Amino acid sequence: MSKVITSRQEDYSQWYNDLVIKGSLADYSAVRGCMVIKPYGFALWEKMRDQLDKMFKDTGHVNAYFPLFIPKSFLSKEAAHVEGFAKECAVVTHYRLKKDPNGDGVIVDPEAKLEEELIIRPTSETIIWNTYKTWIQSYRDLPLLVNQWANVVRWEMRTRLFLRTAEFLWQEGHTAHATSEEAVAESVQMLNIYAEFAEKYMAMPVIKGVKTESERFAGAIETYCIEALMQDGKALQAGTSHFLGQNFAKAFDVKFSDKDNKLDYVWATSWGVSTRLVGALVMAHSDDDGLILPPRIAPIQAVIVPIYKGNEKKELLDAKAKQLEKELKDAGVSVKLDDNDNSRPGWKFAEYEMKGVPVRIAIGLRDLENNTVEVARRDTKEKKNISTDGFAASITKLLEDIQQQMYDKALAYRAQHITKTDDWNDFVKLLDEKGGFIAAHWDGTAETEEAIKEKTKATIRCIPLNNPQEAGKCILTGKPSSQRVLFARAY
RNA sequence: CGGGGCGUAGCGUAGCCCGGUUAUCGCGCCUGGUUUGGGACCAGGAGGUCGCAAGUUCGAAUCUUGCCGCCCCGACCA
Incomplete structure (x- = not known):
């Protein structure tokens, strides 16, 4: 027993931390408030990212990349916006270090002070609208539908793995439109995409709504959001989409000529989800034995664990395990065959439960004789023996069932709450x-x-x-x- | 920034109150062997600036002072 998870009842916060650390999603880093996203956690984020990216592209958006640094003067151009972010901005003041004349280390070179300080982006509206000014002249340039995948920095007083870190990964969409109606429709469309993603892929029911004025994004006319419910009864904002009106167009003087050659400011939206979704996923579904991941987002959907006695029929067993692996791969299942001889089956069982792999398939000599395997599902812990005839179809069906049941369970919990x-x-x-x-x-x-x-x-x-x-x-x-x-x- | 907790091997820890051989134990790691249907076992082995610095002392993981870092709770936020 090397990894023990604090129970939810005993200490919910500690339970969450244990899951993130022991489930190999992330580590604390040498930098206060920042985390290292480990390969397994990053794989999870990649699954989310790839799906969202597809959904964005299917609705006509394209990706681009804007600078990490924002001139300080940009941030002050939209009054409400600067008000909202000023307290949590990291600032670059110098561009060079030099050897410490009084010691071994390095110091900031006082000669290398920047003329204008640079802000590490807490969000990119300002640098993007400064750029859009040069991209937009006519209604023919609209709508402009751009997304970027990026890191941002918000200097939070208190941080929590994935839920609130000083630096985090996200996507931010920034669109420009000819009419108010079209921009509102875009905000709502993106909100719907977030909701669909949360529900269909993360198996996490969300409530779509609008924020009150005091909870609204700094600089927005209207903030739409999806709100999810965690197992401890606390709500978590899982995504936001903003109708920005003409606020940023006015601040950055972005005008376009309409068909009648009349000049007007363009209408804007912005929308984002972040690595916070990983935290939401953890807290929405997992239990005291570890993570429980929905099949559509799980980096590994099924793991095959061979169980053998000495070298008896080991070759046969290996061959069968490889065959099952291939059948699943061919069926589009992301499968891992764990034939590592260094750890024993019981250890592997516990480890994959910790990591939330939806389906575990164990195959031993008994199964070889009977043409069966033992299938265990992570969400309910239910185990049963199934025939290897129609194996891939059985597993595919099981993954779909798990996905659906995880959603149903979360939905029932929310309905009761x-x-x-x-x-x-x-x-x-x-x-x-x-x-x-x-x-x-x-x-x-x-x-x-x-x-x-x-x-x-x-x-x-x-x-x-x-x-x-x-x-x-x-x-x-x-x-x-x-x-x-x-x-x-x-x- | 306030309150609470903690810092000893990769991880988790004992020892600290009451200073005294070579710093305890478990997991993990390395070598060899036996094992494998729910976190295996045997034998051997490697691994330590006891968070950092100064002080007290013949002698400090242990006492004193200062500093640093982390976690939890609160104020700020997604």
Whole structure:
């Protein structure tokens, strides 16, 4: 027993850390607040990235790359934007080091001070809109649909692996449109893509909604979001899509001529998801034995473990295992045959459970005689023997079932954790004892939202899209309200 | 930045209160052998600036002071 995971009940935070570290997703690094994404964790991110990238391209977007550095003056051009990010920007002030004349090390060369300091991008709206100014002249240049995969830096006071690190990987889409309607439609389209990705691939149900003014992206007119629910009852924002109006076009003077040769500012969107999704995936599904990964995102979908006694029929067994591996590969399953002789089957079983591999296939001498294998699924721990006739089809079907059942389970959990209440004491009690989303009336003011946050640490996660309208009274102030909004404590 | 915890081999730790041979144990690692249907066993072996620095002392992992780093909780945020 070399790897022990803290149970969720004992310490949820520690459980999460254990999973990330012991599941080989990431390591702490020598840099405060930054992590090393290990190969297995990166493979997971790559699976997400590749799928999202395909979905972006299928909707007409193209990839590009903009600089890591942003001139300081750019950031101040959009007032709300600078306000939102100023507190967490890393700044480059010099471009050279030199030998320390008083010691062995190096020091910043005071002679090499930059004329204008550079900000490490916390997001790229400014550098991109500064560039778009030169790309856009006419309505024929629109829409401009660009995405970039990049790293960004936000100097957070307190960090958590994947959920909040000083540097993280993400994609940021930045689009320009001729009309407001078209830009809004783009924001909603991307929100739908995120939701589809979360639900179909990550098996993680999400609620689509809009943010209140105080939770809105700095510089946006409207922020759309998908909100997911974690197993400890806390909400997690899994993706955002912003309708930016003409704010950045005005700040960077990006105008276009329409068909009637009239000049107008262009309309913008931006949208992003990050490596935070890895953290969401971990917390949405996993258990006290390790990760549980949905088949469509799992780097390894099935692992084959041969079990032998000495060298008896070992060649036959090896041949059979290789044949099964090939059958799965041919069927498009990402499979690993673990015939490493250094660790024994029991160790391998535990290890692949830790890593969340959806399906484990064990084959031994008994199976060889019976033309069977033992198949174990990670999500339910269920084991059964199946025939090797139609093997690949059985496994493919099983992977689909697991994907579906993981989603259904998460959906059922969420359904049980959206609670309506109209009573303040009940509201507080629900937050403390049950968790999850609480659907309650709100008078629509930022003051009330802030007061609720101070009293309960719960924030308005979103106002769901197509939210039913219903007359009621604000949960805190009793003032009239026209709809319920979703409150939760959040990551 | 405040509160709490911690720093001893790759990982997890004992020893510290009450200073005294060669710093404990487990896992992992290396060599050889036996094993393999739920984290194997035997034998041998390698591996240490006890977080860093100064001080007290004949003598410091242990006492004193300062510093550094990490984790958890809170304020900030995705």
